[in-house]
Amino acid sequence: MNAPRKHDAARPGDGTADDALERAERALALACGGPVRLASWVRLSGGAIQENIAVEARVASGPHAGTHDWVLRKDAPSAVAASHSRASEFAILRAVHAAGVLVPEPLFLCAGEGGQDFFAMRRVPGVTAGHRLSKDDALVPDRPGLARELGANLARLHRVAPPVAALAFLGDAPADGARACVADYRQGLDELGALRGEAWPALEWGLAWCARHAPAPLPSRLLHRDYRTGNYLVHEGRLTAALDWEFAGWGDPREDLGWMLARCWRFARPDREAGGIGSAADFLAGYAAEGGASVTWEETIYWQVLAHLRWALIALQQAERHRSGSQASLELALTAHIVPELESEILALTKGRA
Amino acid sequence: MKVEPGARELLEAARAALVNEVVPQLPADKRYAALMAANAIAISMRELDGPRGDVAERERLGPLLGIAAGESLAEANRQLAARIRAGAFDEGEARAALLRHLEATTRERLAVSNPRALRPTREQP
Numbered sequence: 001m002n003a004p005r006k007h008d009a010a011r012p013g014d015g016t017a018d019d020a021l022e023r024a025e026r027a028l029a030l031a032c033g034g035p036v037r038l039a040s041w042v043r044l045s046g047g048a049i050q051e052n053i054a055v056e057a058r059v060a061s062g063p064h065a066g067t068h069d070w071v072l073r074k075d076a077p078s079a080v081a082a083s084h085s086r087a088s089e090f091a092i093l094r095a096v097h098a099a100g101v102l103v104p105e106p107l108f109l110c111a112g113e114g115g116q117d118f119f120a121m122r123r124v125p126g127v128t129a130g131h132r133l134s135k136d137d138a139l140v141p142d143r144p145g146l147a148r149e150l151g152a153n154l155a156r157l158h159r160v161a162p163p164v165a166a167l168a169f170l171g172d173a174p175a176d177g178a179r180a181c182v183a184d185y186r187q188g189l190d191e192l193g194a195l196r197g198e199a200w201p202a203l204e205w206g207l208a209w210c211a212r213h214a215p216a217p218l219p220s221r222l223l224h225r226d227y228r229t230g231n232y233l234v235h236e237g238r239l240t241a242a243l244d245w246e247f248a249g250w251g252d253p254r255e256d257l258g259w260m261l262a263r264c265w266r267f268a269r270p271d272r273e274a275g276g277i278g279s280a281a282d283f284l285a286g287y288a289a290e291g292g293a294s295v296t297w298e299e300t301i302y303w304q305v306l307a308h309l310r311w312a313l314i315a316l317q318q319a320e321r322h323r324s325g326s327q328a329s330l331e332l333a334l335t336a337h338i339v340p341e342l343e344s345e346i347l348a349l350t351k352g353r354a
Numbered sequence: 355m356k357v358e359p360g361a362r363e364l365l366e367a368a369r370a371a372l373v374n375e376v377v378p379q380l381p382a383d384k385r386y387a388a389l390m391a392a393n394a395i396a397i398s399m400r401e402l403d404g405p406r407g408d409v410a411e412r413e414r415l416g417p418l419l420g421i422a423a424g425e426s427l428a429e430a431n432r433q434l435a436a437r438i439r440a441g442a443f444d445e446g447e448a449r450a451a452l453l454r455h456l457e458a459t460t461r462e463r464l465a466v467s468n469p470r471a472l473r474p475t476r477e478q479p
Contacts, residue, residue, distance in 0.1 A: 186439070197428055199435035202456045208438050330390050337397055340463035341471045347457055354449075 034062025074118035126233025134276030147278025151286030173220035177252025258303020407462030
């Protein structure tokens with residue numbers, strides 16, 4: 001029995017979803033060397049930039065013959081240029097999968113018709129929702145264990161050191177990741193300020209503080225740059241995969257630690273420093289035990305300040321997409337109203353630290 | 355005379371109707387959008403209750419920057435941002451005065467954007 005085909009709800013009735021499905025079947029058949037039928041097609045939530053579609057693929061013959069649960073990842077219609085292309089993201093996934101990082105196994109990169117590339121990866125079970133994972137102990141019975149696994153998985157990623165030929169598109173690794181971030185974020189604020197004549201003194205304070213307090217750099221490693229609750233899967237209490245590699249790049253590995261520990265990603269449990277899941281101590285211990293640098297909580301404060309600065313800049317950039325008219329969206333407009341909370345945290349973290 | 359109830363009362367009534375009457379009837383996948391709309395209305399109401407924040411912020415900037423009262427708030431903030439970046443507030447009393455100003459401004463901004471995040475006085479870590 002064939003399962004009924006579920007259509008992409010975004011464009012009902014006009015045949016677009018069927019076309020997309022059939023185009024995907026043709027492209028996957030080329031990649032797998034055998035006819036492919038997609039017996040189900042269900043759009044997964046999340047991803048304003050990328051679309052993730054869960055499919056049940058039935059491959060009739062060839063080396064991949066059989067029935068498989070895959071996820072197809074492609075650009076959403078509203079895609080912006082800021083993040084990596086699907087081809088680049090596929091190369092990153094292959095590199096980190098080979099390094100032993102828990103990720104969905106990347107399978108095929110397919111050249112989509114009309115230039116819209118997509119790739120297929122093995123479907124991994126689990127929950128991503130930050131509010132549920134931070135609140136519901138039934139989903140996370142062993143919080144210290146999961147916090148350690150999150151640290152360990154990041155340590156495996158941070159073994160990937162430049163240069164990697166397949167990742168040449170990432171450009172040169174910065175010699176000093178912290179100072180490179182400060183320069184980038186200042187440039188980002190300048191670009192926004194030029195558009196609106198606005199300025200953000202609290203963010204400038206945070207950047208000046210970060211410029212003064214930059215620690216001696218660690219050698220650049222491959223960073224995820226959005227490694228936080230909401231971007232990984234937890235199944236039966238265990239970490240199964242880190243998702244959303246579109247912002248990966250070279251930098252100081254402590255940048256990823258600060259992003260995970262920053263208060264802005266703790267969801268319902270701001271008292272649990274590691275993504276609302278568990279303690280910073282467990283997360284950092286798991287990181288060090290898997291070969292990551294030994295980093296103290298106090299050292300992560302600097303990187304937490306940088307994390308709040310980066311999220312504030314991204315929030316302002318998202319709001320600008322609404323204000324400029326390029327993408328009218330209440331969600332993007334409201335994102336600007338997160339900024340005062342980030343400013344407040346930046347002030348709180350820097351105040352007692354001259 | 356404008357007609358009463360005016361902007362503030364209408365927004366309050368619209369928010370209440372949305373949250374109490376519309377949201378419970380919506381399928382789960384549409385609730386988020388409706389709650390975002392309710393939040394946008396709540397922010398707008400708090401902004402209408404202003405503009406005390408902007409006035410207080412401009413008054414503080416005069417002595418902090420040594421500028422005349424005629425400069426706009428936007429211009430004063432551009433000057434402040436540039437001088438922070440140039441290092442003019444890195445140390446001493448200048449630094450302390452800047453932090454007092456930024457904390458007050460951030461509290462005023464939070465009072466409109468997200469009053470639940472207002473913290474009495476942050477515990478020192």
